[in-house]
Amino acid sequence: NDNKADETDESKADALAADTWIDGTAQSDIIGQNAGYADSKVELVDLTDVVRFKDYNGETAVKIATPSEFIAFANGIETYNGYQGVTVYLATDLDMSDQEFTSIGGQASEDNTIPFKGTFDGQGYQINYLVIDGGETQCVGLFGNLQGATIKNLILAENCSITGGTNRVGGIAGMISGDSGQSTTIDNCWNKASVSGKNFVAGIVGFVYVTGENCLLSDGSKQTANGAKEAAKATTHYIKNCTNTGAIIASD
Numbered sequence: 001n002d003n004k005a006d007e008t009d010e011s012k013a014d015a016l017a018a019d020t021w022i023d024g025t026a027q028s029d030i031i032g033q034n035a036g037y038a039d040s041k042v043e044l045v046d047l048t049d050v051v052r053f054k055d056y057n058g059e060t061a062v063k064i065a066t067p068s069e070f071i072a073f074a075n076g077i078e079t080y081n082g083y084q085g086v087t088v089y090l091a092t093d094l095d096m097s098d099q100e101f102t103s104i105g106g107q108a109s110e111d112n113t114i115p116f117k118g119t120f121d122g123q124g125y126q127i128n129y130l131v132i133d134g135g136e137t138q139c140v141g142l143f144g145n146l147q148g149a150t151i152k153n154l155i156l157a158e159n160c161s162i163t164g165g166t167n168r169v170g171g172i173a174g175m176i177s178g179d180s181g182q183s184t185t186i187d188n189c190w191n192k193a194s195v196s197g198k199n200f201v202a203g204i205v206g207f208v209y210v211t212g213e214n215c216l217l218s219d220g221s222k223q224t225a226n227g228a229k230e231a232a233k234a235t236t237h238y239i240k241n242c243t244n245t246g247a248i249i250a251s252d
Contacts, residue, residue, distance in 0.1 A: 203244025
């Protein structure tokens with residue numbers, strides 16, 4: 001039955017659109033079953049004794065409960081060394097209406113602060129009405145740049161929008177970077193926000209980049225600067241259980 005075959009293909013296409021993809025490969029064993037974000041995958045943490053960000057003084061765990069705390073957290077990326085070794089919890093849904101907000105972390109070589117290096121656990125909560133306009137900045141997303149970081153259990157609502165003027169734009173993260181061995185994980189996240197930019201634009205992460213040193217290349221030479229394929233082999237980044245349903249616009 002040709003009609004039934006067409007319906008099957010359409011259903012499969014819908015499932016594929018919601019799946020997580022890396023290098024053209026679907027990251028779920030069974031398409032449409034247990035793929036993408038799910039509330040059931042969130043492991044709730046008792047945050048009763050976790051300090052609020054308004055009272056934060058370098059503890060290894062902190063929670064965010066208000067838009068103002070979320071903004072202060074983003075602005076503190078340099079002060080607290082990218083929050084390396086820190087777990088940040090979202091304690092409630094956030095309404096970011098009429099709030100100015102810039103991406104959390106960026107690329108130091110472009111004078112765009114330092115990467116986020118900690119763990120951000122959204123606890124299944126949703127960020128609403130967030131607007132990020134990166135202008136001509138590269139590495140634009142909720143997180144501009146991740147390095148040895150973990151982002152999980154986070155939802156960006158459909159009333160959010162993220163705009164990057166140039167390259168490396170993503171809903172959850174504009175870019176993943178790092179030296180050999182610095183692994184980043186994005187797990188159980190759902191981007192519903194619209195994402196737009198010029199090049200390397202995506203719903204979850206726009207661009208993945210690895211730097212390496214003293215890595216032997218296939219031609220026998222050694223890599224001492226950026227972009228080595230062998231360095232990439234030494235670093236594994238995990239993007240799993242993620243869903244994008246937001247509109248993606250790449251102008252170039």
